[in-house]
Amino acid sequence: MGAEFVQLSLTPLAIGILAAVACALPGNFLILRRQALIGDAISHVVLPGIVVAFLITGTISTWPMMLGAAGAAVVAVVLIEAIRRLGRIEPGAAMGVTFTSLFAAGVLLLEQSDTSSVHLDVEHALYGNLESLIWLSADGWGSLLDPQALADLPPELGRMAVVTLLIAVLTAVFWRPLKLSTFDEGFAKTLGIPTGALSLGLVVTAALAAVAAFDAVGSIIVIAMFICPPAAARLMTNRLEVQVAWSIAFAAVSAVLGYVFAGYGPLWFGGNDAVSAAGMIATVSGMILGSACLFAPHRSRVGVPPEPEQT
Amino acid sequence: MTPAAVQLAASDGRALHPAASTDNPLAIQGMTVSYGEKPAVFSIDATVPPGSMAAIIGPNGAGKSTLLKAVLGVVPALSGTVAVFGAPLARARHRIAYVPQRASVDWDFPTRVIDVVLMGLYRELGLLHLVRRHHREKALACLERVGMADFAGRQIGQLSGGQQQRVFLARALAQNADLYLLDEPFAGVDAATEKAIIDVLKSLKAEKRTVVCVHHDLATVVDYFDHVLLINVRKIAEGPVATTFTAENLQATYGGRLATTHIDQLMLPVA
Numbered sequence: 301m302g303a304e305f306v307q308l309s310l311t312p313l314a315i316g317i318l319a320a321v322a323c324a325l326p327g328n329f330l331i332l333r334r335q336a337l338i339g340d341a342i343s344h345v346v347l348p349g350i351v352v353a354f355l356i357t358g359t360i361s362t363w364p365m366m367l368g369a370a371g372a373a374v375v376a377v378v379l380i381e382a383i384r385r386l387g388r389i390e391p392g393a394a395m396g397v398t399f400t401s402l403f404a405a406g407v408l409l410l411e412q413s414d415t416s417s418v419h420l421d422v423e424h425a426l427y428g429n430l431e432s433l434i435w436l437s438a439d440g441w442g443s444l445l446d447p448q449a450l451a452d453l454p455p456e457l458g459r460m461a462v463v464t465l466l467i468a469v470l471t472a473v474f475w476r477p478l479k480l481s482t483f484d485e486g487f488a489k490t491l492g493i494p495t496g497a498l499s500l501g502l503v504v505t506a507a508l509a510a511v512a513a514f515d516a517v518g519s520i521i522v523i524a525m526f527i528c529p530p531a532a533a534r535l536m537t538n539r540l541e542v543q544v545a546w547s548i549a550f551a552a553v554s555a556v557l558g559y560v561f562a563g564y565g566p567l568w569f570g571g572n573d574a575v576s577a578a579g580m581i582a583t584v585s586g587m588i589l590g591s592a593c594l595f596a597p598h599r600s601r602v603g604v605p606p607e608p609e610q611t
Numbered sequence: 612m613t614p615a616a617v618q619l620a621a622s623d624g625r626a627l628h629p630a631a632s633t634d635n636p637l638a639i640q641g642m643t644v645s646y647g648e649k650p651a652v653f654s655i656d657a658t659v660p661p662g663s664m665a666a667i668i669g670p671n672g673a674g675k676s677t678l679l680k681a682v683l684g685v686v687p688a689l690s691g692t693v694a695v696f697g698a699p700l701a702r703a704r705h706r707i708a709y710v711p712q713r714a715s716v717d718w719d720f721p722t723r724v725i726d727v728v729l730m731g732l733y734r735e736l737g738l739l740h741l742v743r744r745h746h747r748e749k750a751l752a753c754l755e756r757v758g759m760a761d762f763a764g765r766q767i768g769q770l771s772g773g774q775q776q777r778v779f780l781a782r783a784l785a786q787n788a789d790l791y792l793l794d795e796p797f798a799g800v801d802a803a804t805e806k807a808i809i810d811v812l813k814s815l816k817a818e819k820r821t822v823v824c825v826h827h828d829l830a831t832v833v834d835y836f837d838h839v840l841l842i843n844v845r846k847i848a849e850g851p852v853a854t855t856f857t858a859e860n861l862q863a864t865y866g867g868r869l870a871t872t873h874i875d876q877l878m879l880p881v882a
Binding site (some may be wrong): 332355473474476477479482483484486487488489490491492493534537538540542543 | 683701709717720722730734737738739782
């Protein structure tokens with residue numbers, strides 16, 4: 301665990317943890333609001349957004365990509381609401397229709413446009429490229445104090461850190477109205493809480509997490525982290541405060557174990573090549589959810605229909 | 612009428628209900644709500660006198676809950692004005708407590724009984740104030756009033772239906788309001804809970820507060836309430852129970868779906 305670790309593994313690990321936590325935080329509320337699929341929807345529509353941004357600007361520099369992705373997320377949210385209201389279709393179906401069609405449109409656009417010169421393809425969109433986010437100019441733990449080496453950190457790390465911090469602060473500040481309106485929207489309205497704005501804010505925050513994480517680690521992690529850590533955490537406790545703490549822990553553990561297994565796991569089993577870290581992180585989070593379903597203390601309550609009336 | 616209410620009425624292009632004085636806890640005029648093409652509530656005017664125990668009564672699908680939600684702004688109204696103690700709703704929210712239908716929330720939500728009651732203190736706590744000991748004590752006192760203090764630390768999903776209803780009432784008590792609006796508080800609860808709830812509501816009335824319940828059990832109207840609003844999409848009648856809760860009005864409300872002998876049993880004995 302020396303120079304090589306700092307150079308090759310420290311930054312991917314940190315970015316993986318930050319991305320996982322950024323998605324898990326809003327995921328807690330999305331799951332309780334039965335909107336878990338919206339994370340899935342947003343992470344898919346990011347692709348057409350990025351392709352369109354590339355076609356317009358002709359570069360894959362960060363800000364046009366982020367703007368394109370954010371724009372697509374907003375379009376998707378508006379489309380989902382429109383389909384739900386005008387078509388009188390249940391939200392899950394509206395999301396399903398929206399994200400599959402927009403993702404498909406993104407794939408077609410990608411094929412039709414000349415993106416061969418740049419690193420923009422479907423695999424990249426799905427898996428990201430966590431392993432490539434290395435810190436070349438580091439030569440040991442001492443580099444953490446070396447301004448010159450720090451300046452050479454992958455820019456994804458700084459962006460992801462800012463976004464994760466922002467999401468954590470927003471969650472803390474709006475905790476009380478968010479919890480109240482998630483539990484009892486009607487009551488929240490009578491208190492004068494702007495529940496519509498709050499619910500839009502939650503979706504926009506989720507979109508922010510998805511877009512930032514997509515940029516660094518691809519959409520597989522985003523989809524998994526919106527759902528798996530919060531769902532597993534719900535089975536650990538009956539208090540939302542504790543649930544959120546567990547979800548952060550599960551997200552971080554998924555990122556670390558996933559990264560380690562992806563790098564070394566295949567070698568342990570006699571394979572030769574490392575596998576995708578993003579894929580492995582998502583897999584580990586799924587396994588944590590599976591274990592929670594089997595062994596967690598409060599596993600009986602999620603998804604159980606309400607008990608018959610006791611009169 | 613307050614200047615603001617006059618202004619509101621003027622901006623709406625018509626006069627406010629004459630009953631919208633600062634004395635009346637609730638004055639509704641021309642309330643119309645529609646979910647689809649057919650209105651769920653059509654042009655209802657109503658006034659709740661101060662200190663009364665009022666029941667909103669009507670058959671299933673008559674728009675009772677919808678009327679209550681529209682009054683509170685929980686569902687959008689197509690038209691109509693609401694005056695709460697003579698003021699528009701936005702300036703009178705702190706004087707209202709609301710108990711939604713128990714089935715309207717997911718009781719599997721990860722939270723404890725005491726946390727639900729603390730939600731009633733939201734206006735006091737705001738975004739960032741910490742919950743302090745006196746907040747907890749206030750919440751516990753409200754749970755005590757509904758006989759649920761021993762359950763403060765329980766997860767809400769572990770309660771029976773009647774206990775959940777009492778927790779909702781405790782949350783409304785924590786709001787310390789002048790006007791209590793309850794949506795079917797006696798629906799599907801056990802006898803002990805029904806007794807506990809009506810005792811609390813009567814103590815609210817004794818404190819000169821006003822209570823309005825959406826209610827479906829005609830057999831208890833005379834015992835529990837002193838004012839009724841009979842609706843079936845439109846208003847059929849409103850007034851004191853003694854003069855308004857009549858066989859004729861009930862027939863009009865329920866459209867002949869009640870047997871006359873049944874209605875006779877519900878009426879006050881003729882003096």
